[in-house]
Structure formats: structure tokens, C-alpha cells
Amino acid sequence: MKTLILGLGNPILSDDGVGNRIAQELGNRISSQDITxxxxxxxxxxxxxxxxxxxxxxxxxxxxxxxxxxxxxxxxTPEAFNDTRHASSPHDVNFATALELGHRIGMxxxxxxxxxxVEVADTSNFSEKCTxxxxxxxxxxxxMILSELNENH
Amino acid sequence: xxxxxATDAVFHVxxxxxxxxxxxxxxxxxxxxxxxxxxxxxxxxxxxxxxxSDPAQRNILGVISKVGLQIGGEVIKHRAYAQSIQASIxxxxxxxxxxxxxxxxxxxxxxxxxxxxxKAKSCVEFSKFSLKLFNDVVLSNKDYLNLITxxxxxxxxxxxxxxxxxxxVNFYEGDIRVVDPEGKEVAKFKPAQYLEYIAEHTEPxxxxxxxxxxxxxxxxxxxxxxxxxxxxxxxxxLNVADGMATxxxxxxxxxxxxxxxxxxxxxxxxxxWARLVELLYASERLLELCKxxxxxxxxxxxxxxATPDEGVGIVxxxxxxxxxHYQTDKNGIxxxxxxxxxxxxxxxxxxxxxxxxxxxxxxxxxDVQEGLLNMVEMAFRAYDPCSACATHTLPGxxxxxxxIYNSRGEVIETLSQNLR
Numbered sequence: 001m002k003t004l005i006l007g008l009g010n011p012i013l014s015d016d017g018v019g020n021r022i023a024q025e026l027g028n029r030i031s032s033q034d035i036t037x038x039x040x041x042x043x044x045x046x047x048x049x050x051x052x053x054x055x056x057x058x059x060x061x062x063x064x065x066x067x068x069x070x071x072x073x074x075x076x077t078p079e080a081f082n083d084t085r086h087a088s089s090p091h092d093v094n095f096a097t098a099l100e101l102g103h104r105i106g107m108x109x110x111x112x113x114x115x116x117x118v119e120v121a122d123t124s125n126f127s128e129k130c131t132x133x134x135x136x137x138x139x140x141x142x143x144m145i146l147s148e149l150n151e152n153h
Numbered sequence: 154x155x156x157x158x159a160t161d162a163v164f165h166v167x168x169x170x171x172x173x174x175x176x177x178x179x180x181x182x183x184x185x186x187x188x189x190x191x192x193x194x195x196x197x198x199x200x201x202x203x204x205x206s207d208p209a210q211r212n213i214l215g216v217i218s219k220v221g222l223q224i225g226g227e228v229i230k231h232r233a234y235a236q237s238i239q240a241s242i243x244x245x246x247x248x249x250x251x252x253x254x255x256x257x258x259x260x261x262x263x264x265x266x267x268x269x270x271x272k273a274k275s276c277v278e279f280s281k282f283s284l285k286l287f288n289d290v291v292l293s294n295k296d297y298l299n300l301i302t303x304x305x306x307x308x309x310x311x312x313x314x315x316x317x318x319x320x321x322v323n324f325y326e327g328d329i330r331v332v333d334p335e336g337k338e339v340a341k342f343k344p345a346q347y348l349e350y351i352a353e354h355t356e357p358x359x360x361x362x363x364x365x366x367x368x369x370x371x372x373x374x375x376x377x378x379x380x381x382x383x384x385x386x387x388x389x390x391l392n393v394a395d396g397m398a399t400x401x402x403x404x405x406x407x408x409x410x411x412x413x414x415x416x417x418x419x420x421x422x423x424x425x426w427a428r429l430v431e432l433l434y435a436s437e438r439l440l441e442l443c444k445x446x447x448x449x450x451x452x453x454x455x456x457x458x459a460t461p462d463e464g465v466g467i468v469x470x471x472x473x474x475x476x477x478h479y480q481t482d483k484n485g486i487x488x489x490x491x492x493x494x495x496x497x498x499x500x501x502x503x504x505x506x507x508x509x510x511x512x513x514x515x516x517x518x519x520d521v522q523e524g525l526l527n528m529v530e531m532a533f534r535a536y537d538p539c540s541a542c543a544t545h546t547l548p549g550x551x552x553x554x555x556x557i558y559n560s561r562g563e564v565i566e567t568l569s570q571n572l573r
Contacts, residue, residue: 106222
């Protein structure tokens with residue numbers, strides 16, 4: 001199964017880069033030719049270009065929820081984001097809309113998309129390091145993704 | 154690209170012709186993907202689906218359902234073409250790494266040039282199609298044309314933009330020209346002179362500054378010739394220029410001003426139309442550059458020899474004039490930076506456009522519906538602002554609240570979306 005692991009984030013914006021850090025760690029530990037590990041700071045329609053052609057995608061990103069605690073890890077599916085089709089930014093469409101667009105126009109989108117989201121604390125200050133609780137979540141999330149890859153291999 | 158030009162100025166170095174052409178080709182490709190995304194994902198839903206239509210349908214998915222799935226494929230294809238050209242020239246489409254003081258980090262091959270040329274040809278055709286779609290869906294609809302030219306989305310201001318030596322629109326290099334609300338040139342300056350022409354006002358309620366024309370002065374949030382508020386945008390660029398430097402875009406430029414009643418045009422919603430005229434210009438210019446064999450010249454960089462100190466770089470970003478001003482120590486390490494981005498230039502005008510739309514749409518005898526929120530949003534979305542644009546947002550939201558008061562200052566109704 002041709003798999004893409006995609007870490008999303010801004011690597012110089014503290015916890016916002018947690019997806020990048022997890023992707024880097026996975027890139028160091030995975031040697032399968034069927035698995036591609038990438039990082040990006042892009043969003044919206046640009047994500048479509050990256051997802052096309054894979055059977056499965058695992059997306060890793062930072063998340064901020066109302067009552068979440070820094071370092072919590074959520075395993076989500078795209079359906080979790082279906083409640084909004086409204087523009088998330090005046091520049092681009094949101095993730096759910098981009099995915100739906102890809103499906104509707106017949107692009108070869110991954111049949112299976114899983115999202116690992118790490119609850120973050122600081123996405124405002126410039127830093128190449130995550131805050132301590134988020135840093136601790138990185139190896140946990142890496143192991144969760146490796147387990148999922150092993151189970152489905 | 155502004156930072157490339159600012160570092161050229163800091164190091165007192167001028168890129169060789171192939172370096173400049175590669176940068177401009179990269180930048181035209183950037184315009185193509187940015188303008189396509191803005192028009193189809195953010196502007197078209199209001200016109201194809203209707204400004205007060207069901208918000209569940211008023212998005213790019215609704216648009217492609219109505220105009221055809223094939224169009225959706227063409228949108229994605231041409232965005233991808235443009236981004237592939239950017240990545241091919243400068244390593245990555247977003248956060249590119251090809252620009253260095255004095256030029257570019259690597260040349261392109263003849264094979265790359267041919268590939269770009271084919272993609273640029275396709276982009277020209279897609280741009281023509283997009284303008285036809287705008288004509289068929291928007292301009293042929295009297296209600297939409299009235300909405301664009303009507304008072305609630307009109308604002309008389311100064312305009313600023315870059316022009317070449319023939320006063321034609323240029324995104325990459327030239328002088329900055331300013332025209333007054335009647336279209337008369339009131340300033341034309343080199344990038345390094347920007348502080349003589351632009352000052353910034355502050356308000357206690359915002360951390361973003363409010364730029365204004367220094368020689369006219371800050372007179373508050375008011376329109377007209379006596380107010381130093383100016384706008385940058387695709388339409389501002391067309392307003393300050395004497396025309397477009399490519400033939401097909403020139404014909405569309407003429408049509409735009411003829412339809413809107415002459416120059417300058419003050420219709421904020423016509424920013425979208427101007428964006429499509431620029432999409433065609435960017436595609437034609439990209440094609441011109443890709444047909445020029447000099448673009449494959451291996452000499453793409455002039456190695457700097459002077460001691461770095463200070464420099465200003467200005468380009469036209471898709472949403473307006475972008476200024477980078479750097480000071481460095483003698484080793485080229487940055488000691489001070491000042492950036493004025495398009496959203497900042499437009500920030501005073503955006504406040505006024507929002508207020509004007511809200512005041513024009515809220516009537517005593519009229520029920521206030523959800524569509525009002527979108528029609529207020531349309532007033533600032535036309536500026537394609539960056540202020541809410543985080544690096545990435547999975548679920549995404551754009552909070553907006555309209556509070557309606559009666560003449561005694563009492564709240565009589567509140568409409569909101571996506572408030573936390």
C-alpha cells in the first residue's frame with residue numbers, strides 16, 4: 001500500500017512544528033519503499049497536490065481544542081472536519097473542502113486518510129523547539145503511527 | 154521576492170539578465186496560482202452561487218457543481234502547473250530557496266524551459282476561459298453588475314502600484330506610482346524613497362499600523378482627495394498604470410474600464426475582475442519569458458563584492474505593493490527590518506469598506522438575514538487580506554460578528570459566525 005506520512009506545520013513557530021518533528025523522527029525510522037515521509041507548511045488546495053497518487057495518507061498536525069491539555073494526542077478521520085465548509089482563511093479553502101474537491105473531480109485521492117493531531121500550547125512565539133509537554137508527546141505519537149503502520153502492513 | 158530585491162540592494166548588486174528573467178518567470182507563476190485560487194475558491198462562490206445563497210453551497214464545491222466538474226479539474230491542473238514551475242525554478246513553490254543576493258542559485262535547462270513554455274500556453278488559454286466565465290456569470294447579470302458598481306462597495310481613494318518605464322503594470326521591477334481619486338499622478342518614486350511618501354498612523358485598538366500618504370496626511374477614516382488613505386490591489390495596479398504590457402491583457406484592461414465608467418475605478422468588488430485581467434497578463438508574460446532563450450543562460454547570479462549595509466526591495470505581491478527594508482552590519486547580518494505588506498497598506502481602507510457595506514445593507518425596515526454576514530465579508534475579502542491567514546488550520550474558522558444598534562445605542566440584533 002503506497003503510503004504518505006505528511007507532517008504539517010511551521011517548524012520555527014514552537015509547538016506549531018510538532019507535525020514536522022514527528023515526520024522527521026518517522027523519516028529516520030522508516031525504510032520501507034512504500035512509505036514516503038514529507039513535511040510541509042502548506043494548506044488548503046496545495047495539500048491536494050501532495051496527497052494525490054497515494055493509497056493511504058497519515059497526516060500529523062498541531063491542534064488546539066477548547067478544553068484540550070498540551071500533549072494530548074488525537075487520532076481523527078477527515079469526517080471529523082466535515083462540519084465546516086466555510087472559508088478558514090480569506091486566502092484558501094479549508095482541509096475538508098480541499099479533500100472533497102479532490103474526490104469530486106476524480107483525482108486519485110488516498111482511500112484511507114488518518115489524522116494524528118497533538119494538542120499544543122504555544123503557536124505564537126518563534127522557536128525551533130516545542131514546549132516540554134508537547135515535546136514529550138512526540139515519541140508517543142511516533143510509536144502510535146509506527147504501530148498503525150505495522151498493523152496494516 | 155521583495156526580500157530578494159532588498160538583499161540585492163543591501164549588497165549593492167544587480168542580477169544578470171537571466172537571473173532577472175528567472176525571478177520574473179517564477180513570480181508570474183506565483184501570481185497564476187494565487188489568483189486562480191482566490192478567484193475560484195473565494196470570489197466565484199459569491200457570484201456563481203449568489204451572495205446570499207445557502208452557505209453550505211456557497212463555496213468552491215458549489216461552484217464546480219454548477220459550472221461543471223471539468224472546470225474544477227482545470228482549476229487544480231493550472232494551479233499545479235504554476236506551482237511546478239515555481240518549484241522547478243526555486244526548489245519549492247511555497248517558501249522557495251532559489252533567490253540569493255545578485256540573482257538565483259541555479260539556472261534552468263532547455264528541457265525545463267520547454268516544459269514551462271507548454272504549461273504557460275495552457276495557462277493563457279485557462280486565463281481567457283476564466284475571463285469569459287466572469288463575463289458570462291457576472292457581467293451579464295445586471296444585478297451583479299449593479300452590486301459591483303453600486304455605492305455600498307465603492308470607495309474613492311488614492312491608489313498605489315508598480316509600473317515599468319512605459320507606465321505599464323509590472324509585478325517585479327519599476328517605479329511606484331500613486332494616483333489621486335481622479336486618476337491624476339501625484340507621485341512616482343524609487344523603492345529606496347518610500348519613507349518620503351508613506352507614513353504610518355496608530356490606533357490604540359489595533360497592533361497593525363495604518364499607512365497613509367505622508368504629503369496628504371492622516372485625516373481619519375475618510376474617503377476622498379483630502380485624505381491620505383490609499384489602496385493597493387489588482388485594481389489599484391490597473392488604476393495607476395497606463396495599460397498592460399501584453400496584448401490580450403490590454404484588451405481586457407480596456408474592457409474593464411469601459412464597463413466601469415473610466416479610470417480610476419473605485420469599485421472594491423471589481424478587484425476580482427482586475428485579478429483575472431492580471432491572471433491573463435501573468436500567463437502571457439510567463440509565456441514571453443519562457444520563449445526567450447536567454448532564460449537558460451547559465452549566468453544567473455552576479456557575485457556581490459561591496460560591503461553590505463542597507464537596502465529596500467519592492468515588488469507587487471498578488472494582493473498589492475510589498476515593501477522590505479533591511480539594514481545589516483558589515484557581515485550582512487540583519488540589524489533592522491521594516492516590512493509594509495499589502496494588507497497593511499489596505500488596512501485603513503478595509504475598515505471603511507466594512508463599515509460602508511454594513512451601513513448600506515442594514516436598513517430599518519429590512520429583516521437582517523445570514524446573507525448580510527457574507528455581504529459584509531465580501532467587502533474585505535476582495536482585498537485578499539493576510540491578517541487571519543495562519544500557516545495552516547485544519548478545521549478552520551473565520552470569526553465575524555455584526556452588532557446592530559438602534560438610534561439610542563441599544564443592541565437590537567447580533568449576527569455572528571464562528572465565534573469562539
